[in-house]
Amino acid sequence: xxxxxxxxxxxxxxDVVGDRWTLLIVRELSERPCRYTDxxxxxxxxxxxxxxxxxxxxxxxxxxxxxxxxxxIATNLYRLAERGEALLxxxxxLVLWGAPLLADADETDEVRSRWLVxxxxxxxxxxxxxxxxxxxxxxxxxxxxxTLSVEHGQLHAELGTVPHPDVRxxxxxxxxxxxxxxxxxxxxxxxxxxxxxxxxxxxxxxxARLIDAGRVTPQRMVPGx
Amino acid sequence: xxxxxxxxxxxxxxDVVGDRWTLLIVRELSERPCRYTDxxxxxxxxxxxxxxxxxxxxxxxxxxxxxxxxxxIATNLYRLAERGEALLxxxxxLVLWGAPLLADADETDEVRSRWLVxxxxxxxxxxxxxxxxxxxxxxxxxxxxxTLSVEHGQLHAELGTVPHPDVRxxxxxxxxxxxxxxxxxxxxxxxxxxxxxxxxxxxxxxxARLIDAGRVTPQRMVPGx
DNA sequence: CTGCATCCGCTTCGATACTG
DNA sequence: CAGTATCGAAGCGGATGCAG
Numbered sequence: 001x002x003x004x005x006x007x008x009x010x011x012x013x014x015d016v017v018g019d020r021w022t023l024l025i026v027r028e029l030s031e032r033p034c035r036y037t038d039x040x041x042x043x044x045x046x047x048x049x050x051x052x053x054x055x056x057x058x059x060x061x062x063x064x065x066x067x068x069x070x071x072x073i074a075t076n077l078y079r080l081a082e083r084g085e086a087l088l089x090x091x092x093x094l095v096l097w098g099a100p101l102l103a104d105a106d107e108t109d110e111v112r113s114r115w116l117v118x119x120x121x122x123x124x125x126x127x128x129x130x131x132x133x134x135x136x137x138x139x140x141x142x143x144x145x146x147t148l149s150v151e152h153g154q155l156h157a158e159l160g161t162v163p164h165p166d167v168r169x170x171x172x173x174x175x176x177x178x179x180x181x182x183x184x185x186x187x188x189x190x191x192x193x194x195x196x197x198x199x200x201x202x203x204x205x206x207x208a209r210l211i212d213a214g215r216v217t218p219q220r221m222v223p224g225x
Numbered sequence: 226x227x228x229x230x231x232x233x234x235x236x237x238x239x240d241v242v243g244d245r246w247t248l249l250i251v252r253e254l255s256e257r258p259c260r261y262t263d264x265x266x267x268x269x270x271x272x273x274x275x276x277x278x279x280x281x282x283x284x285x286x287x288x289x290x291x292x293x294x295x296x297x298i299a300t301n302l303y304r305l306a307e308r309g310e311a312l313l314x315x316x317x318x319l320v321l322w323g324a325p326l327l328a329d330a331d332e333t334d335e336v337r338s339r340w341l342v343x344x345x346x347x348x349x350x351x352x353x354x355x356x357x358x359x360x361x362x363x364x365x366x367x368x369x370x371x372t373l374s375v376e377h378g379q380l381h382a383e384l385g386t387v388p389h390p391d392v393r394x395x396x397x398x399x400x401x402x403x404x405x406x407x408x409x410x411x412x413x414x415x416x417x418x419x420x421x422x423x424x425x426x427x428x429x430x431x432x433a434r435l436i437d438a439g440r441v442t443p444q445r446m447v448p449g450x
Numbered sequence: 451c452t453g454c455a456t457c458c459g460c461t462t463c464g465a466t467a468c469t470g
Numbered sequence: 471c472a473g474t475a476t477c478g479a480a481g482c483g484g485a486t487g488c489a490g
Contacts, residue, residue, distance in 0.1 A: 005334050009344050048484090
C-alpha cells in the first residue's frame, strides 16, 4: 500500500493494517492458526494473489508468523505474532461498532459462524459476570458449532462444541447473531421457528441475563471509553 | 468501496470506514469541527475529489454531519455525528497500536501537532491519575500549541495553549511525541537541546511520573483487554 | 490438494486543472 | 473557499497455470 507519510500513530497503524482485507486476515487468525486454504475459505471473494501479498506484508511487519513444515508434507501454518495479538483490542472495538450494521445485512452475505466467535468475544470482553454461575451454551450453527461458557467470572466464546451444555441452540448464523446482539429474544426465536432451543428454564433465563448484560454496557455508551 | 459481502461485524465496519483516508478524516474531526480546507490541511496528500467522495459516504453512513451556512457566506462545517463519536474507542486502540511505529518514522513525514492530541488522549484515556494534583502542561509545538492538563482525576489533551502552565515545553512534533511516549526523557531532551523546558522541578517531576504511567499500562500488555 | 505466480479487465486512486 | 472534471497510474478481482 501507498504510505500516508504522516507522523501520526493512526496513520502509521493504517500503513500496516489499513489495506483492504488485511484486518479480515487478522480476524481469521484471531481464532486459530490457519493454512492458506483455511484463510481463503474465511475470506470469500479475496483474490489469491492478494492473499499471498497481504500475508507477505503482514509477516514483514511482524503481525503474523509463518511456520513452515519440512518439504515432504509441506503445509505452512499462519498465526498471529505478538504484534498481531496486540491488534485484537482495536479489532474488538471495530467489531462493536460494526455490530449494529448487521441488523440490515444483505441476504446474500456470506456467513461463517466463526465470525460470530470474534463478535461474541468482543461483546462480552470486560463484562463482569463474576456473580454468574458456570454456564455452558452450545450454539449449533450449520456445520460449525461454537460454544459460550462462563467460567470463574469470565465469559468465553470459542469454536467447537461441548457434550452436555446447559443450553443448546440450533439455528443459522444470522439468527444466532441476532440473539447474541439482543435483537431477537430467545423465546421469540423459538416461536418464529428460527431456532430450536434446549435446556432448563433456569439455564435459559441465565443465558438471557447474560445477553442483556452484553447488549449495552455503560463504557460503550460513552465514546471516551 | 466495494463491499465485502460478509455477515460479520468487522467486515460491516470496514465497509463503512475501511476505505483509504476514511479513518484519518474521522481523526481530523475528533478534535474539532472542520471546514473543507481544514480537512485538506490535516490530510496532506489526499486528492480533493477523494475527500469530497469520502465526506459524502461518511455523511450517508451517519458518521459525520454537515452544517451548511446560508448562501451569502457559505462555509460548510463538518463534524462527527453520534455514530462517528462512537468510533473513537476503535480509533484510540489503533493509535495505541501504531504509536511504537513512530519510533522509526521517516524524516520527510508530515507533522501536525494536532495529531499528537489524539495520540495523547488515547494514551492517557483510562489512566488513573486521581492521586495526582492538578497540573497544566503547555506544549509549544511550532505554530500549533497543545495543552495537557490534569483536572479532578482525569488527564486531558486538547488544542490550544494556556497562559500560566506549570510546565512549558517548546519543541517540534517528533520530539514532543517521543517525550509523551516515554521514549525520550525530559532531561535528555533538554540536554540534547531538542526541547526548552520551563517549570519548577517538582512540576517537571510530576509530569515525568504521568508520562511513566501512560507509557505502559497493564491492560495494554494483555491483548484481550 | 496446497500455495502461490501470472495475466487481464476493471475500479479506484492521485495529481492537476478548472468552476461557482 | 468548496468543491467538480479529467486522465494516467496503481491496485483490485477473477480466471488460469503450475510446481511441490
